[in-house]
Amino acid sequence: MNQKATAAPQSLHRTVGLDDNRAVEMYKCMLLARKFDERCLLLQRAGKINFHVSGVGQETAQVAAAFALDTQKDYFLPYYRDYGFMLAVGMTTRELMLSAFAKAEDPNSGGRQMPGHFGSKKLRVLTGSSPVTTQVPHAVGAALASKMRREEAVSFVTFGEGSSNQGDFHEGANFAGVQKLPVILMCENNQYAISVPIAKQLAGKVSDRALGYGFPGLRVDGNDALEMFRAVSEARLRGVSGEGPTLIEAMMYRLSPHSTSDNDLAYRTKEEVDANWKKDGVPRYKQYLVEAGLWSEEQEEAYLKEVAQELKEATEYADKAPYPRAEDTLLHVYAGDGNGQGGND
Amino acid sequence: MNQKATAAPQSLHRTVGLDDNRAVEMYKCMLLARKFDERCLLLQRAGKINFHVSGVGQETAQVAAAFALDTQKDYFLPYYRDYGFMLAVGMTTRELMLSAFAKAEDPNSGGRQMPGHFGSKKLRVLTGSSPVTTQVPHAVGAALASKMRREEAVSFVTFGEGSSNQGDFHEGANFAGVQKLPVILMCENNQYAISVPIAKQLAGKVSDRALGYGFPGLRVDGNDALEMFRAVSEARLRGVSGEGPTLIEAMMYRLSPHSTSDNDLAYRTKEEVDANWKKDGVPRYKQYLVEAGLWSEEQEEAYLKEVAQELKEATEYADKAPYPRAEDTLLHVYAGDGNGQGGND
Amino acid sequence: MPMMEYIDAIRLAMKEEMEQDSSVFVLGEDVGVKGGVFTTTKGLQDQFGEDRVIDTPLAESAIAGVAIGAAMVGMKPIAEMQYSDFMLPATNQIISEAAKIRYRSNNDWDCPIVVRAPIGGGIFGGLYHSQCPESIFFGTPGLKIVAPYSAYDAKGLLKAAIRDPDPVLFFENKKCYKLIKEDVPEDDYVVPIGKANLLREGDDITVISYSLPLHFAMQAAEELDKEGITSHILDLRTIQPLDREAIVEAVRRTGKVLIVHEDNKTGGVGAEVAAIIAEECLYELDAPIRRLCGPDAPAMPINPPQEKFFMLSKDKLLDAMRELALY
C-alpha cells in the first residue's frame, strides 16, 4: 500500500465499494459454489442424486451480483443455475444438498421440486418454478410492492438469454419501465439454451432491448467479478433512488452440459468449450486477489479443505435425512389443509 | 410540368413510386374509408347496427401501406381499425356493411364475428380475432411459409401501440428476426389504448424495439401518405430481397372514441382531440394532390356523391340481407361437420 | 339496505376492502380514470389514487404475473381481466404459478391474489367477448373459483376472495352487471368460499347451476309451480372446490337432476358435478343426469339468431325442467 503508483489496480475492489474482507468473502463464495457444483455432478454420476443443472462458469457473475445487493431488504428471484447466488445470500450447502437429495428438510420445497428451484421466505428468495421467465413479472410485482410501501429495496431477477425471448420478459420489463420500478433484470447470457446457440435465439443483443422499455441496458463481462459488482451496485442505486429498472446482460459461457441429461458435444465442439474455460472468472478473480495481496495459495489450500469437509458433511446429512412422507403429497394445496391431518402448517 | 423549379415537390408521388393514377386512387380509397366509417357511426347511433370501432385518423397510413403491397402475392393480417386497409386490398363497402350488420353473406365471418374482425382467403387476408397481437406470430408463420416455398411475398401485419406490449409481439418479432423473414410489422400508434395514454403503455418507443430483434425499426408520420407509402415500399423490398423484417411505427391519433361504447372525453380533452384533427392526413394528402394538379374540388364533390350512393346501396343491401340460420351455429367447428346437415361446406 | 346493481356490489366490495386494508390494490386495463370498460372500478382511483388503482399496459400475463409477485411479498392484489376471453395470455401465470406457489414451496410462500374476469354472453359481444372459460381453469388444484349469481353474493364472495390466503378466480357475469338489482347490505359481510347455497326448495326436480342461468331457473321454477311441479335449486356459488355434500343432498331430495351452465357442455363444470353424483348417489337417481349447457361450438356468434341459439334462457330451462319432471 506504500507503492502508490501500483496501488490503483490492486485496490479496484475498494473503488467499486468492496472492503478487503468482503472482496475475499466474495471469492470464497464463488469457490464454494464451484465446489458444490462439482460435488453434485459427482453425486449424480455416482447415482446418489438423480439430476443436476450446473452453474459452472456463471458463479462469478452470480456471486458478485449478490454481494452488491442488500440481503436484509431486497427481493431475490434467481433462476435454476444460481447456486452461487443462493450461497451468497445465505443458503447453506447442507440446505442445497437436502434439495439435491429431495429430502423433507429441504427449505426450498420440502423435497417436492427439482434441485435448482430455489425459494426461502427467510432469505427473501421468492419461490421459483420450471417454466422459464415467469419470475420476471414476479420480480416486477415485488418491486411494485416495495414502491407502494416505500421500502428501500430492489427486486433482483435472473434468467438465461434463451428465456429472454419469452413474452413474460417483454411484458414484465415493459411494466417495470412504465412504473419506473426498482428492479434489476440480469440476463445470464451463457450463449446456449440447451442445444440452441444464441444466434438462433435472437438476432439482436439482449441488453439492447432495454431501450424499447425506456431504461438502461448494459452488457457486462460476467467473468469480471469487480465489473459485475460495480454494475449491479449502480443498478441498485438507481433502483432505490427511484430512477427505475436496469437490464444487465452478463456475458459468460455455460461450461457444463445443459444438465446431467445432456450431451453437449452433440452440438458444440470440445475446442469451443476449452477456449471458454480459459476465460473462467473464478481463477481470474483469484489472480486479482493474490496480486492485491489478499489471498494466497496457502489460504486457497486451507479453504478448499474446509470446503471439502463442509460438503462431505452436507452430503452425508442430506443422504441420511428422511424423505417426505408419502401421504403429505396432499398437503399445502390450500392454506390450512394440513390442519388435523398431521400436517405441519 | 414545364416549371421545373416547382415540379419536384408536386411529383413526390412519382419519386416514391406511385404513378398519377395510383396516387389519385390512393386518395379516393382514403376518402371512401373515411366516409364508410362515418356512415357506420351514424348507423350505430341510429340503432341500425350495434357497434362500431372507428379507424378515423388512421386511414392515411393504412391505405398508403396497402398501396405499397402486392395484393396478388402478399399475406395480410390487419387489425380491427383497418377498414381503409381492407378497402384498399379489395373488400367492398357492401361486404364490410354485411359484416357491420352481422349478416350471413359477410365474407369475413358469415356474421359470426364483431365487425372489424377481417378475413378473406380470396383477398389473402388471414382471419383475425379479438385478443390483441395474436396475429403477429401468425404473420411470422405466413412469412416462414413464403420463405420455405420461395414465394416473392411479404406478410404485413398491423396492431396498436398498446398491443405492442403483449408477449406475442416480442415472441413473434424475435422469431422473425432470427429467421430473417419477410414480414412487415406496422404499429398504428394512435396514442391511446382505450383510455390508457401511450405514456402508461410504454416508456420507450415502439420503433426502438426492433433493435433488440436485430432488424430496422422506424418511426414514420402516419399522416403523411407518401412517406408511409415509401416506408412500406422499402420494407417490402427488404422483405422480398431476403433482408428480413421491418418494424414501422406509424404515428397518428385516434380521432374517434375507442369504440361506440366509449366516452373518450372522460379521459382526454376536446382541445387535444381538436388539435389532432388539424393534423389529419386525409385533407393533407388531398391538398398535395390538388397542388400537383391531380385532384380538384369538383372531382372531390363528384366522388363524394358516388361514395354516398355506394354507401347507401351497401347499407340497404346489408340491412335487407338475411341473418345466418340459428341452427348453423353448430357448423364449421370441424371440417366437414356441415355435411348432410344442410350446411354449405 | 340499499338497492344496488350486481356491478355496484362488486365495486362496493373492492372499496370496502381497500378502505380497511392498505395492502389491497387493483390493477388492470382501463381500471383508472375510465373506471373499467364496464364501470366496475369507477371512482376507485379518485378515492385511492393512482398507486392503488393502476392502469396497466395491455398485457395480461404481466397483470397476473405482477399481481403474483406483489402478493408473494404481502400485498393483496385484485387483478382485473377486461374480459375473461382475454385472460388466456395469463394462463401460464395463473396455472403454473399462482396455483402452485404454496404447494411447491411446501407452504413457505403463498399467493393471495384475486383475478376478476367478466364471463358470459348475450350482450352481442361475439366470439371473443362472450366466453365462459371456467373449464380451462376448473380442476386445477390450488385455485379457487367463484361465480356469483346475485348482487348479494357478488359482494360477499368478492370480499371473501380478497381475504382468502389462496388465489381466487372471481368470474362475474357481465349480463348480470345491470340486470340484477337487489338489496345489498352496506355492512361488512362475507359469503364463504366453498359453500353452495340452496336458492329454493322443491320436491320434483333438482337444478344445479351457477351464475346467470340460475335466474332463468328461478323464473322457470315459478312457472312450473303453477303446473304443480316444484323445483329444488342449488347455486354452487363456488365452483372450485365444489361443495360435494350440498350437491349430494340436493340430488337426494328429488332424485332427478338437471345441471346447467352457459359454458359449453363437454368438459364443463357440469361434467364433474355429474361424475360426483354418479359416484356418490347413483342409486338414488330416478332419471338419467341431464345437462343443459352451451353447445359444443367454439364461442357465441354475434348475429342475433345464433346468439339466441347459443344462449340459455328461461324457455330453454323451462322445457328441460319440465321434461325432467315428467320423466
Add this chain to the structure above:
Amino acid sequence: MPMMEYIDAIRLAMKEEMEQDSSVFVLGEDVGVKGGVFTTTKGLQDQFGEDRVIDTPLAESAIAGVAIGAAMVGMKPIAEMQYSDFMLPATNQIISEAAKIRYRSNNDWDCPIVVRAPIGGGIFGGLYHSQCPESIFFGTPGLKIVAPYSAYDAKGLLKAAIRDPDPVLFFENKKCYKLIKEDVPEDDYVVPIGKANLLREGDDITVISYSLPLHFAMQAAEELDKEGITSHILDLRTIQPLDREAIVEAVRRTGKVLIVHEDNKTGGVGAEVAAIIAEECLYELDAPIRRLCGPDAPAMPINPPQEKFFMLSKDKLLDAMRELALY
C-alpha cells in the same frame, strides 16, 4: 414388422409424412441438431434440412402462433412443446386461435397444425416435468386431442393428426417412450381420430382409460383373470371428440365401470366420461361409476415416496378393479 419403441414410432410417423408431403415441417426447441431432449426428432434435421426441422427460440406462444400462421397459408406444421408443462404460454394461441379459425371465418380458413407434447410423470421430473394438462384443453370445441398408449397407435394417430384438416393436440406419454416396445408396421397406415379401441374383452368390469395407465390396467387384468375376474378394457385413444358409442357399449357389457387417468381427478376427462355414462346408460349400471386418477394436488413431487403416491401403478389398478368387481 420391426420391433420399435413408442418414441421411434413417433419419429417414424414424422419421417414418413415429411417424405411424402413437402408442406409438413417440424418446429420446436432443440428439435434440430440435438434431435429433441428425448431424441424424438433425432435424425430428422439431417434428412430434411434446417428449413424443415427448425430450432426455434425459447418461446412457446411463438412456436404455436408461427405454426398457426404457416398452417393457415397451406403448410402442415408439427409444433413440438418440449414438455406439456411448458405449453401453457401457448394456451391463448391454441384455444383462442387454432381452435376457432375455421369457426370464426365461417369455414373460409383452416388450421391444420399438430401440437406434440409429452405428458405424464414417473420419471423423477418433479412438479413441472410430469404434468398431464389434458383438462386445460379438453372441452375446447375446435380442437382434437389424441393420446396414444401403444407404439402402433402412436405412429398411426400421429399420421392421422398430421393429415387432419383441424388442429390436433398429440399428447405422447414420456414414460411410454422407451418402456413400450412392440411390432410396428413400416407401411403407411393411420389410426383414425375419434374412434376408441377395445383392448380386451371381459364380463365383470369395464375399464376406460387412455395413455400409460392402460398398461397397468392390462397387467392387472391378467392377474385378475387368475382370480376369475375378467376385464373389458377400452382405450379412448382420442380424448376429443370422445367416442360416445364405444363408451356406452363398453359400459353395457359389464355394468360396472372404472375410469382411469393420470391427470388429476377433478375436472379431468374422466368426469366427462362419467357424465356421458350417467346420461346415456344410467340404468344399466350395477355399481357407482368409479374414477381412479391422480390426486387433486397441483403436480407430482420429485421425491420418490411422493412421486409413487401420486403415480398410478399396476397395484393401484388391481385394487380398484378387484374392488369394483366385488361390489
